Amino acid sequence: MEYLIIGNSVAAAGCIEGIRRRDKTGAITVLSKENYEMYARPLISYLLAGKTTEDKMRYRPIGFYEDNNVSLLYDPAAAIDVRARTVETVGGRRLSYDALLLATGARPIVPPIEGLDKVKHRYTFLTLDDARALGASLRPDSRVLIVGAGLIGLKCAEAVRHTCAAVTVIDAADRVLSSILTREAAASVEAHLAHNGIGLRLNDRAARFEGNTAYLASGETVGFDILVMAVGVAPETALAGLAGIEIGRGIRIDARGETSAKNVYAAGDCAETLDVSSGTVKNMALLPNAYMQGECAGLNMAGGRAVFDRAIPMNAIGFFGLHILSAGSYIGSTYTETADGAYKCLFYDENALKGFILVGDVEKAGIYTALIRERTPLCEIDFELVKQKPSLIAFDRAARREKLGRAV
């Protein structure tokens, strides 16, 4: 068997490990666009903040490729021929495959804003190279303007806060982290960010840039030295699209991870995924999903019959010591609790937990996540107890015995 993987991040790791669970010998080739061994992109903000090092950022130990008999080529794919089962690379290679994984990830969205192309210190914040470039340009007196108060923008803001003079984050939404927080939940996070010196401009957007000044839609202006564009990411589907593979909200895959082209799989941020908490198909650029989709694809590429049908949106993020965990969909009735600076909101319908937001107190949050992912009928548990505190005691004796009394 010849396995080919386009992309060298977490989905690729999952795929390699999935393949090797079934097939110890088949040749695996990985085509990497970045000239680094595998690392997890979310770590770039920790790197910039000095909480990790490039060495510790290795997603897998030194020797991972050799140990798994993987050839890593720093030579990105240029084109795929699904009929001939070949991939051409930018470096002019022509590689054949029996099974192919597309793990091309996501690319930053950079909206067309007047004058943006003329901003001198302008960065996106997705890759290690982005972090290195941004880090190199930071000066103690730098004023940093970040467009986008999402996960990437705010992690970037936190990371640079202590190495520059001022950080301003601007977002058109009425709150920070609008994709994962409700207005109510966002309030405490915003206060915490402000307390830690992050300037927030919400309900506003950059209309145009002139030199080092951003002119906002509200009419205000913000001066800056460094601009970071973090309005979001889009699945990298160009290669797949050109090869005639079906694209939806990402590369379309079935539960086994296979695309519309036979023996071509996709996983991670480039693929679309069924969110079981809402029943809708989404592009969920989330690391755990990337790994598990990659692993599922790898198992199937090696002749297995794996299915990954447990994807839900979920995020663990924290700023200046305040942790925020969320998962699922914010639909149905709500249960809210606020105490000692902690915030909790659960979303549920007649018989299932649908989603939750936890700010501050995140203990045992995974029990909530599992209820959503497993679609556990609420009638089978003591939901009133679970509402107050995620706990296994809410399950009946038999269920507890399954969970704690035997191998899982």
Place this chain on the structure above:
Amino acid sequence: MKRIYVREEWCLGCHLCEYYCALADRGGKDMARQLKGIKIKPRIRIEEGKEVCFAVSCRHCTEPLCVKSCLTGAIKKEGAGVVTVDREKCVSCYTCILVCPYGALSPAERGTVQKCELCAEKPGGPACVGHCPNGAIVYEE
């Protein structure tokens, strides 16, 4: 592999497992010296209800969600099947806390996350098992 199993019918809710876990984490033999004045953060936790109580620690799952979800690769399932955290690599993103269906990972005293690693380096097996007064926590194949 040998794992910890909980026999809730024998759990007394005495919480000794938590204290012996905390002692095992700190090292040393004299609990009075090691834990006096400390608010412990054990890696095994008792859940208590009206009529039932039991200890919960890492299940060392066959398909561990924490390992698959770890941002840094700090959580690994080693050869023998023990799921471990490399505290040097961990950046405390808490994704593992978000995904663990047992609530078995928690923030550690010295930052990062912690979990039961079956007292892997200690002879004599897990401290919680050895010190449970009633055989409610067992360590078996």
Place this chain on the structure above:
Amino acid sequence: MAIEYQYPEYEVVRDHDRCIGCRVCERQCANCVHAFIEEKERMTADESKCVNCHRCVALCPTHALKIVKNAHTFRENANWSGQLIREVYRQADTGGVLLSSMGNPQNHPVYFDKILINASQVTNPSNDPLREPVETRVFLGKKSHRIERDGRGAILPKIMPSLQLKVPVLFSAMSYGSISYNAHEALARAAEALGICYNTGEGGLHEDLKKYGKNTIVQVASGRFGVHVDYLLSGAAIEIKMGQGAKPGIGGHLPGSKIFGDVAKTRMIPAGADAISPAPHHDIYSIEDLRQLIYVLKEATAYQKPVIVKIAAVHNIAAIASGIARSGADIIAIDGFRGGTGAAPTRIRDNVGIPIELAVASVDRRLREEGIRNEVSLLAGGSIRSSADIVKAVALGADAVYIATAALLSLGCHLCRSCHAGRCNWGIATQVPELTKRLNPELGHARLINLVNAWEHEIKEMMGGMGINSIEALRGNRLMLRGVGLTQKELDILGIRHAGE
């Protein structure tokens, strides 16, 4: 408010330098002695509730606790002891009979401690039990008068219903109700593993324990609780309880508060009803009446099971035993005045009955004199505390011994003698679910097995030392015993000589 005459008997001594406030003492004390003062982050104790059961001491992970006798004292008085004064106060408070548990704690002579065991030197070889077999197996029941042979000289076996024990030890009667289900399960499982028997007491046999029937003695007592034909057929032997060493002459009373759920079902009485066992069996007023009951039970079980008659050791014990031996019983169990109980009137426990050492010696001699020793086996109970006590009891004439207090000690009992309060912190003498779960039979039965195995080793060592290689050869072998510090009368009753003779 009336004057409080009862002062705390014990003092909880807590080393606050060692106490880490884990609160295990608080969680584990069913008497609510310990409490945590949140604002001071410090443990405290209400000593008036302490029964000195050591649960907190045993579980304290930093060894920060000890329980000591309260030094508070009455004016010195050799006649009026502090204990007697307190008891008068208590009775003046309540107007009630004083209740106690476990065995007689009074300072009466312990004859076992005044008897010494012989060993072989020079003229007769001792045995090494590690190299040579030393037989501890015993058969309890009637033995035939003579050996009969067929025409070719082969022995014609004539085996009466009997109990076979791998070691001469049985766990004596403790009812389900007086002790917990888990205690019963531990006893049953240990008996099975050890090849010995445990005894249901008068509480019936829990359905889940029927599978240990080969190692179960089913008891029939004056209240007849839990008795039905299946029960009788489930056991390896049937015991008629006429009396008990801790409370000779009186019956039993398990309060209704302990009788619910499976306890009520197993006793076959309504939940909440007091289980009162009358002092006498109302159908037994003579040896002839006893014989009737014995044969009723034998008839019901097709003459397959030996019948034990258990009596308390009282003044006229030899004559009573002689009568029982003629009544058809296969085994007589004699319970000495130090035997334990879940509840007995204090005055009865402390003042009624006689020591087992004297009782068993005189019964054995009387039965031999009358030529009927083979009609019955003799069981001695009532404070057998060690393997040495067993060796001495057997040499004084017992076939095997009953142990209960020692068995409970191995399960965690600390002899706080508060069984009658029903809140045993060790999960033994209680029916409160959160307390009974403290005794995990998995651990408990292993401790019982350890105890009996250890004693078996010691018995073999002592027998080997005497050059005796079977219990059969030790039984009634008074030459192996010598008394120290005993009067001639005591030596005569025991049938032994003084040391040096």
